[in-house]
Amino acid sequence: MKNDFIWGTATSAHQIEGAWLEDGKGMNIWDAFSHTPGKIANEDHSETACDHYHLYETDIAHMKALGVNGYRFSIAWSRVIPDGKGKVNPQGIDFYNRLIDSLLAADITPFITLYHWDLPLTLQMENDGWLSEVTADAFARYARICFEAFGDRVQHWITFNENWCTAVIGNGQGNFAPGRISEDEPYIVAHNLLLAHGKAVQNFRRGDFAGQIGIANNCDWREPFTDSDEDRAAAQEALEFFFGWFTDPVIFGDYPAIMRERLGDRLPRFSPEQSEMLKGSSDFLGLNHYTTHYASREAVVPDQIKADVGNGGDQDDQQVYLHHDPEWPRTSMGWFVVPWGFRKLLNWIKARYGDIPIYVTENGCSVAADSKEEAVDDQFRADFIEGYTHALTQAVEEDGVTVKGYFCWTLMDNFEWTRGYNMRFGLMYCDFETLERTPKASFHRYAEIIRTQQASSTES
Numbered sequence: 001m002k003n004d005f006i007w008g009t010a011t012s013a014h015q016i017e018g019a020w021l022e023d024g025k026g027m028n029i030w031d032a033f034s035h036t037p038g039k040i041a042n043e044d045h046s047e048t049a050c051d052h053y054h055l056y057e058t059d060i061a062h063m064k065a066l067g068v069n070g071y072r073f074s075i076a077w078s079r080v081i082p083d084g085k086g087k088v089n090p091q092g093i094d095f096y097n098r099l100i101d102s103l104l105a106a107d108i109t110p111f112i113t114l115y116h117w118d119l120p121l122t123l124q125m126e127n128d129g130w131l132s133e134v135t136a137d138a139f140a141r142y143a144r145i146c147f148e149a150f151g152d153r154v155q156h157w158i159t160f161n162e163n164w165c166t167a168v169i170g171n172g173q174g175n176f177a178p179g180r181i182s183e184d185e186p187y188i189v190a191h192n193l194l195l196a197h198g199k200a201v202q203n204f205r206r207g208d209f210a211g212q213i214g215i216a217n218n219c220d221w222r223e224p225f226t227d228s229d230e231d232r233a234a235a236q237e238a239l240e241f242f243f244g245w246f247t248d249p250v251i252f253g254d255y256p257a258i259m260r261e262r263l264g265d266r267l268p269r270f271s272p273e274q275s276e277m278l279k280g281s282s283d284f285l286g287l288n289h290y291t292t293h294y295a296s297r298e299a300v301v302p303d304q305i306k307a308d309v310g311n312g313g314d315q316d317d318q319q320v321y322l323h324h325d326p327e328w329p330r331t332s333m334g335w336f337v338v339p340w341g342f343r344k345l346l347n348w349i350k351a352r353y354g355d356i357p358i359y360v361t362e363n364g365c366s367v368a369a370d371s372k373e374e375a376v377d378d379q380f381r382a383d384f385i386e387g388y389t390h391a392l393t394q395a396v397e398e399d400g401v402t403v404k405g406y407f408c409w410t411l412m413d414n415f416e417w418t419r420g421y422n423m424r425f426g427l428m429y430c431d432f433e434t435l436e437r438t439p440k441a442s443f444h445r446y447a448e449i450i451r452t453q454q455a456s457s458t459e460s
């Protein structure tokens with residue numbers, strides 16, 4: 001890898017910060033959702049989480065020991081603007097200033113995500129959240145406020161994290177905040193999220209800010225179940241409905257043709273001006289990648305239900321069935337470990353979008369453990385990271401894909417949304433009673449991978 005390659009780790013505000021009502025922070029949709037009985041495993045919530053708000057210096061010291069040269073974190077919109085649209089909270093700005101300054105002092109490059117699912121609650125209550133373009137305008141203003149506050153020191157910006165999840169899981173299946181259930185609303189929500197991205201990028205580019213701005217979209221790999229034309233089309237279309245839905249507009253200015261063909265008027269349309277605004281609105285592509293499935297056009301087991309596996313919800317629209325190989329190892333989230341799928345996906349992105357730089361903004365796995373001793377001995381995760389970073393180096397060095405960074409999800413065990421604190425994704429064990437962090441075996445293995453890669457890095 002080149003010597004400016006970013007080896008990093010990633011987190012998000014709502015999953016680690018805690019301090020949910022401290023220093024003027026407003027409530028967000030996940031604060032409300034997780035205090036609604038029955039929504040989160042064990043009725044967990046994120047009032048304290050890892051208390052990173054108070055312990056960020058400890059966390060940066062751990063990152064320094066890990067050897068990363070990049071850290072991706074998100075800003076809590078309702079910490080900076082408590083109701084999402086009105087007055088700025090100076091204490092919120094102060095916190096992120098302290099965090100950024102401490103990262104820079106440790107030679108760690110900050111990558112900021114502006115939106116990692118924690119919409120200020122007021123915007124949900126007053127405007128139905130992302131169902132309204134009013135929310136997109138509020139986001140563009142919030143983004144500008146962040147560029148102005150932090151842009152003198154931060155040069156890597158990510159507008160949105162995994163809009164697919166906000167649209168499908170949050171506003172289609174109802175399993176994530178705000179908990180809406182609908183077949184049509186995911187497409188409207190997605191549309192407004194994309195407009196919000198475009199408007200924020202416009203603000204960035206019109207201002208005098210140095211650096212780059214992009215979006216982090218999630219995608220699993222879809223491998224044709226057989227070599228038939230039908231299965232190959234099913235896999236391709238599944239990728240277009242997944243990654244293409246949120247990436248085609250920011251590169252080409254419109255949705256994939258297959259989506260229009262299948263969805264007709266259920267898919268909103270961009271005006272010529274909006275399309276122009278969106279086209280080329282990502283300086284780089286962020287990719288969050290976790291797993292792989294086979295895809296087929298027809299069911300291969302009797303009575304198979306499309307939404308049973310993988311990315312349900314919009315699978316009927318995709319006309320695809322998903323399958324797996326029973327030999328594939330599984331994480332405790334039930335996700336399959338298939339490093340070659342990662343390499344193929346990176347190649348697919350290059351083939352579809354050209355040589356735009358890619359950052360792998362997330363990749364990692366959950367490992368179940370009944371005790372701290374078991375949790376820190378996470379050979380499974382260490383092997384996972386080794387397998388996936390190896391596939392990454394093959395994609396870069398052998399296939400010529402332009403990847404500029406890799407962020408392991410995640411620095412420490414944290415609030416895993418609907419799954420609460422049960423699903424541990426961290427390189428460090430977090431004791432949620434004492435808040436003590438303990439590096440796991442995977443922390444040491446990742447540190448070794450980084451050291452080896454940096455030692456053999458080439459000049460660009």
Ligand code: NOJ
Pocket residue numbers: 012015161162288362409416425
């Ligand atoms: C994607 C999300 O961005 C992150 O918040 C989540 O914790 C991980 N995947 C693991 O599910």
